[in-house]
Amino acid sequence: MKILFAFLLTSIILFAGDATIDVIKKVDSLPSLALEDASVNYDDTFKLQVFKSLVADLNVISIFNVDRHHRLANFNDTDVLVENKDVNYILRYKMEEDDNGALQISIKLLQNTEEVFAKSYRVGKQELYVFVSHAIAYDINEFMGEPSVEWMKRKVIFSRIVGPKQSEIVISDYTLRYQHVILKGGFNVFPKWADNRQKGFYYTSLDGKPTLKFVNITTGKIESLISSDGMLVCSDVSTDGNTLLLTMAPKGQPDIYTYNVKTKKTKRVTTYSGIDVNAQFMSKDKIVFISSRLGYPNVFSKRLDSNEVEQLVYYGKNNSACTAHGEYVVYKARETSNNFSENTFNLHLISTKTDFIRRLTATGVNEFPRFSKDGDAIIFIKNYKNQSSIGIMRLKYNKNYLFPLRYGRVQSMDW
Numbered sequence: 001m002k003i004l005f006a007f008l009l010t011s012i013i014l015f016a017g018d019a020t021i022d023v024i025k026k027v028d029s030l031p032s033l034a035l036e037d038a039s040v041n042y043d044d045t046f047k048l049q050v051f052k053s054l055v056a057d058l059n060v061i062s063i064f065n066v067d068r069h070h071r072l073a074n075f076n077d078t079d080v081l082v083e084n085k086d087v088n089y090i091l092r093y094k095m096e097e098d099d100n101g102a103l104q105i106s107i108k109l110l111q112n113t114e115e116v117f118a119k120s121y122r123v124g125k126q127e128l129y130v131f132v133s134h135a136i137a138y139d140i141n142e143f144m145g146e147p148s149v150e151w152m153k154r155k156v157i158f159s160r161i162v163g164p165k166q167s168e169i170v171i172s173d174y175t176l177r178y179q180h181v182i183l184k185g186g187f188n189v190f191p192k193w194a195d196n197r198q199k200g201f202y203y204t205s206l207d208g209k210p211t212l213k214f215v216n217i218t219t220g221k222i223e224s225l226i227s228s229d230g231m232l233v234c235s236d237v238s239t240d241g242n243t244l245l246l247t248m249a250p251k252g253q254p255d256i257y258t259y260n261v262k263t264k265k266t267k268r269v270t271t272y273s274g275i276d277v278n279a280q281f282m283s284k285d286k287i288v289f290i291s292s293r294l295g296y297p298n299v300f301s302k303r304l305d306s307n308e309v310e311q312l313v314y315y316g317k318n319n320s321a322c323t324a325h326g327e328y329v330v331y332k333a334r335e336t337s338n339n340f341s342e343n344t345f346n347l348h349l350i351s352t353k354t355d356f357i358r359r360l361t362a363t364g365v366n367e368f369p370r371f372s373k374d375g376d377a378i379i380f381i382k383n384y385k386n387q388s389s390i391g392i393m394r395l396k397y398n399k400n401y402l403f404p405l406r407y408g409r410v411q412s413m414d415w
Contacts, residue, residue: 031088033064038075039095050095050105050129053177057137062397063146064089075106080113091140098122105132109140117143130177147396151372151415155198156379156390157182157191158413167411169203174379174415175403176390183215192234192414195241196373201414202234202244212246212259226259226266234259236280236287245269245279245287256289258304269304280324282352288312288324299331301352313350315357321367325375327352330360332367347380349395360393361400370415379415 035054039047051070058066073081075094084090090110098104102124109117119139121132134152141149152174160168169183169191187206194200199218202225205211210232214223226232230249237244244259246266256269256279270276272293279289288301291309297320299313313319316333323330328351335344347360347369360366364384371378378393382402388410389402 030063030065032067032086033058033089033091034067034069034071034084034087036071036073036081036084036090036092038073038092041097042095046126046129047095049177050133053130053133053175054091054093054136056175056401056403057133057152058091058140060152060392060394060401061137061141061146061149062394062399063141063144075108078113080110091136093136100124103129103132105129105136107136109143127178130173130175134173147376148374149376150374151377154373154415156413156415157193157198157201159189159191159203159411160408161411162408165206168408169201174390174392176405177403179406182217188213190233190235190412192237194237196239202237204232204234225264230254233277235278238281238284245281247277247279256287270302270309278321280322282324282326282329288322288329290320290322299329312352313348315348321369323369323371323378325371328371328375330369330371330378332369347378347393360395361391366391368410368413370413372415379413381410381413 035051037047037051048070055066055068058064067087071081071083073092075092080090091107092110093105093107095103095105102122103126104120104122106120107118108115121135123132138149138152156172156174158170160170162168165187167188168181169188170179171182172179188203189206191201191203194202194214200214200216202212202214205213209227209229211227212225212232212234214225228248228250230252231247231254233247235245235247242261244261246257246259247254248257253273254275254277255271256276257266258269259266272291275292277290279287282288282301285305286301286303288299290297291300296317298311299319299322300309301312302309312329313331318334319331321332328349330347330349332345333348335346337343344363345365345367346362347366349358349360364382366380366382369378369380380391380393382389382391388405390405392401
């Protein structure tokens, strides 16, 4: 029973000022931006797909009020469309197929009809257009002098349940518009990127004895690393990629362990007689994790070189998942206790340096929070009114953006 509860806990799982308080509220003063599509070679359906992707990305960078009207123009026109004459910025773009069948996108950013930024992009396969869209938004954000949104170009990896003891591991962009099944067949869960380059990942195979495996995406080689009775989950990887945080229960008690990638050796970190799971690095030598040591799941921290454990959260009686970036922790808390209807689970942000709590969501079941590598954004899953979506949260701008899941149920994910 202890192992089952631990699996459930694990599965549902720098700013100018204090991020728990510091929120920029300037929506009304944002400059306006409209898009003008000057594409050739592609049908209307594909043109609209790319347009919607660009609108979404330009909204997510949170520095423009983006017009949602799809309007056609000529790429070399000297004037903007009459409908856009009062708009602060115009993004005019042209998609065309080159001689090798690759997708090429050229853009111009216009301000008062004057070209202020231009660039061209090329991708070999048409279905990869979303990554060009992300790159365009990233470059415009850089041109405007805003803090980096490097996370937009990172890939998301998730495990999707497709049947009884059957799953797929999928690599996607952050909006889920692009999805590539990298591993299918069997029951494979808890994928975790191996390093910042995203050239490999770890996952747990539950076909038989729980086994942690590593996949080299470049070569396709799969390597078995370690097995354990009870449960085995890689919950986080150190910044240098050399240390894994594992939840293992070789003798029926779920505890946190470290695993040295180079020496292949494990070291037990917690020894509590109850449940300790879902550890995340706060720094090289400090972790945050979920424990039942209060009689209910809650968020604790400890240094790897000490036995001392510190309670971090004093709000809520069911805090079952967390993610950390430096001094900041986002955790999932149950807000209601309904016996006959779905309960509400919200995400909250705390700082280890203050007592302030900032609630980040308001409705539905919000889970799987993951900080971006730079701490600028949080990715999460929202389930609300029979609809599942992936969410992107811009902490500094106090904005959430939702992208619906196509099908299936996400078991866990990493960014």
